[in-house]
Amino acid sequence: xxxxxxxxxxxxxxxxxxxxxxxxxxxxxxxxxxxxxxxxxxxxxxxxxxxxxxxxxxxxxxxxxxxxxxxxxxxxxxxxxxxxxxxxxxxxxxxxxxxxxxxxxxxxxxxxxxxxxxxxxxxxxxxxxxxxxxxxxxxxxxxxxxxxxxxxxxxxxxxxxxxxxxxxxxxxxxxxxxxxxxxxxxxxxxxxxxxxxxxxxxxxxxxxxxxxxxxxxxxxxxxxxxxxxxxxxxxxxx
Amino acid sequence: xxxxxxxxxxxxxxxxxxxxxxxxxxxxxxxxxxxxxxxxxxxxxxxxxxxxxxxxxxxxxxxxxxxxxxxxxxxxxxxxxxxxxxxxxxxxxxxxxxxxxxxxxxxxxxxxxxxxxxxxxxxxxxxxxxxxxxxxxxxxxxxxxxxxxxxxxxxxxxxxxxxxxxxxxxxxxxxxxxxxxxxxxxxxxxxxxxxxxxxxxxxxxxxxxxxxxxxxxxxxxxxxxxxxxxxxxxxxxx
Numbered sequence: 001x002x003x004x005x006x007x008x009x010x011x012x013x014x015x016x017x018x019x020x021x022x023x024x025x026x027x028x029x030x031x032x033x034x035x036x037x038x039x040x041x042x043x044x045x046x047x048x049x050x051x052x053x054x055x056x057x058x059x060x061x062x063x064x065x066x067x068x069x070x071x072x073x074x075x076x077x078x079x080x081x082x083x084x085x086x087x088x089x090x091x092x093x094x095x096x097x098x099x100x101x102x103x104x105x106x107x108x109x110x111x112x113x114x115x116x117x118x119x120x121x122x123x124x125x126x127x128x129x130x131x132x133x134x135x136x137x138x139x140x141x142x143x144x145x146x147x148x149x150x151x152x153x154x155x156x157x158x159x160x161x162x163x164x165x166x167x168x169x170x171x172x173x174x175x176x177x178x179x180x181x182x183x184x185x186x187x188x189x190x191x192x193x194x195x196x197x198x199x200x201x202x203x204x205x206x207x208x209x210x211x212x213x214x215x216x217x218x219x220x221x222x223x224x225x226x227x228x229x230x231x232x233x234x235x236x237x238x
Numbered sequence: 239x240x241x242x243x244x245x246x247x248x249x250x251x252x253x254x255x256x257x258x259x260x261x262x263x264x265x266x267x268x269x270x271x272x273x274x275x276x277x278x279x280x281x282x283x284x285x286x287x288x289x290x291x292x293x294x295x296x297x298x299x300x301x302x303x304x305x306x307x308x309x310x311x312x313x314x315x316x317x318x319x320x321x322x323x324x325x326x327x328x329x330x331x332x333x334x335x336x337x338x339x340x341x342x343x344x345x346x347x348x349x350x351x352x353x354x355x356x357x358x359x360x361x362x363x364x365x366x367x368x369x370x371x372x373x374x375x376x377x378x379x380x381x382x383x384x385x386x387x388x389x390x391x392x393x394x395x396x397x398x399x400x401x402x403x404x405x406x407x408x409x410x411x412x413x414x415x416x417x418x419x420x421x422x423x424x425x426x427x428x429x430x431x432x433x434x435x436x437x438x439x440x441x442x443x444x445x446x447x448x449x450x451x452x453x454x455x456x457x458x459x460x461x462x463x464x465x466x467x468x469x470x471x472x473x474x475x476x
Binding site: 024026038039042045046049050051065067069070072073076077078079080081084086087093095097098099102105106108109110111114135136139140141142144146182184185186189190191 | 429
């Protein structure tokens, strides 16, 4: 099953990524950022409906000078504190800044968001290769595409769609920049149920993968513990 | 025509608000924030497709302690500068912070966004009445609902959907907090054309209003010049 998801991800197809029954209980559309098109953005907003965000690895963000939003906003009285996130009180949210590529017009159209997203993957690839990249020359903030930064110790530290999708990208051997969007339910007003998301995947011929499968595969690889020791020793999920 | 829009806005119906042919050339769904429901958020994401944002007046933001994002991010190298916005180089974007009401779960579902939006209208109403309101006790940042702050001198200073919608709310006599979302075109990848937006309005029995009509009415009232002298004397639109 996870091999199907890897194959789909490598081919630039949409993958449906569910997190965990004891976390958000949410399925996200997930697609590699470097192959995204305006048609994909259109599909995400029409068939998923959540916030279209781009997840990148911690190291790439660090090299690009992209901070966590909570760090930039640390002097705001209402800034998120540890414990504020109801589904994951041991961690913070992944939000970095909201950006537009400088060549966009409003920044919100399908074409503009696709441009920003593909440019983000170029930025990530460049700095991970050790190349010099001037983020400010290509992007400005505030904008319409939220960037999400994966936890430094990835799935050893946090089990969000941000970490799951970056881990999948790394294990698939593609540029670790994945664009995701939550599937919402038109009827209930809540997130789309796992059953309905699986039904959508079947009817559209898309891969559906659960966080537990990604985590299991990730724990069996050399990624955790050796390269990325968790600072806490264990992940706490509610 | 503008009376129809006022009536619709007062009744909590969706109004279609086009800006100007020489600006974004974009039509936004616009609805009063205090009457928004999860069904309205669902309609906005399905039939408009852009970023669902809440516009509030400058004075309300000031009293709530909500800054412009560009001010919070002023030390970031890539922060937006005057001239960066291609459709309005004489002004900056309206982005304030992205917030979630503290009683939300993920913050992105239709129910969660409706809760955040209606709570924002309570916050705006409270401070504009002169009441004490602790924003940090009700909201946290970063979150999933972008707040937009109208220019201090409203339509004397800037002609965005933020100012147009807040001006409409003020002239309609309702709480000046309007939630807006850009209408996007599935086919072209650009914003929905004015003609298609007008067609949608007709087929769905909704009011369609142009920025020029709002501006004309606003200039004929006592709002501009006397109460809100523009610091520049004139508005520059490309």
